[in-house]
Amino acid sequence: MLRGASKMRFTRTTNLLPITEAATAARLRVLHGPDTGVEVAIPPVGLTVGADAAADFVVNDPSVSRRHCTIVPKGEGFEVTDLESRNGTFLDGVAIQKAVLPVGAVLRVGGTLIGLVPAEEHVVIPPSERSKFGALVGSSVAMRQIYSILERASLARAPILLLGESGTGKELAARAVHEHSPRKDEAFVVFDCGASSETLIESDLFGHVKGAFTGAHAERPGAFESAHKGTLFLDEIGDLPLALQPKLLRMLETGEVMRLGGRKQERFDVRIIAATHRKLDEEVERGTFRGDLYYRLAVVEVHLPALRKRLEDVPELVQVFLEREGRGGQEPSGENLDRLLRYHFPGNVRELRNIVARAVALAAPGANFEQLPILLSGTTAKRDTEWVARADRPFQEAKAELVARFEHDYLKDLLLRAGDNVSQAARISGIERKHLYRLLERAGLGRKAD
DSSP, X not given: OOTTXXXXXXXXXXXXXXXXXXXXXXEEEEEESTTTTBEEEOOTTOEEEESSTTSSEEOOOTTSOTTOEEEEEETTEEEEEEOSOSSOEXXXXXXXXXXXXXXXXXXEETTEEEEEEEOOOXXXXXXXXXXXXXXXXXXXXXXXXXXXXXXXXXXXXXOEEEEOOTTSOHHHHHHHHHHTSTTTTSOEEEEETTTSOTTTHHHHHHOBOTTSSTTOOSOBOOHHHHTTTSEEEEETGGGSOGGGHHHHHHHHHHSEEOOBTOSSOEEOOOEEEEEESSOHHHHHHHTSSOHHHXXXXXXXXXXXXXXXXOGGGHHHHHHHHHHXXXXXXXXXXHHHHHXXXXXXXXXXXXXXXXXXXXHHHHSOTTOOGGGSOOOOTTOSOOOOOOOOOOOSSOHHHHHHHHHHHHHHHHHHHHHHHTTTOHHHHHHHHTOOHHHHHHHHHHTTOOOOOO
């Protein structure tokens, strides 16, 4: 049992954590192990962690000592002291005897991971009066609450973590924050953590010096250096290799990075906005994402809602997309609008944008909205796929043509269903994303951008 605590799952809702939160406002939470989800507040006098029933934080792990370690709040963080445990107390794989740690640190005691997590202080923020924020559009309460959070967060320099399904507008939100921030006249750099190869991602992110690896014929700045004094948007942060996460954490804590192959730290002034479709709290529990990095990124955490959860914004979004396609001045109505409002939009706002663009491209000149050919996933006309196998040429040649036609049609329909988002297409098809890119190239469908 955990004294003074109840067992619960680690959940987090859309909230704005105060930027100036005190270093000692934290809780202990078991992120991995037999007691996963158990948590307790850290009292001012501190507490003892161990397997003994008399410990303040009892860990039901046979590899944890009876009195394993103590954790005591200090002005600058939390002092962790190992009590000569038989298996040690570890931080980032290094055994510690005594150390002062910040909120976000993750300790390993025995086979259990324990996180120093921020106290969940929810701040009630009234919805904004805006109907749009940057390129984000929608007058629903859900979106206006997000605008209100982003408005306030724009003025600070604290990291922001944007969560939500693919196509919900995370990059648009990041750009809007930058455009409303004191850094608006500086660079806005986008770095897709899932697009770089594992061998080059460190160079792409942090830069490299001449001769750092085969082919490095000259120095090259990384994304951090390119974003100096501006904003760096780390898209799909959940795809960042575990081995690189400590280096990113150091950048967040000190503002310093070392180029690949370099010998000195370089300091850059960069505001970080990260985004992912993954549930990072669950990734932390599985050990595939560092807990300390997660809490450093999630000072302000914002969940962008799926379009199916804010269908009242569809007419307004359609009007915006019609204007972009040169068909402005129309108010969506009739059966076409009813069909859109009944649709589930697996590709979210990105899919709606593509639906409108495709309808305008296929429409007769001068057609109004009600006359547009609105094609939804599963309703498009099917090609004749009744191929007949004829033995009028070599077997391998006939088979290769059949496979190529199948791949082309399958991938084309897959992109339609995924709203041209390769990450979403990879999840629907079960094909690893890098392999899917190669298939798209081979099928003549080009390298689609997420």
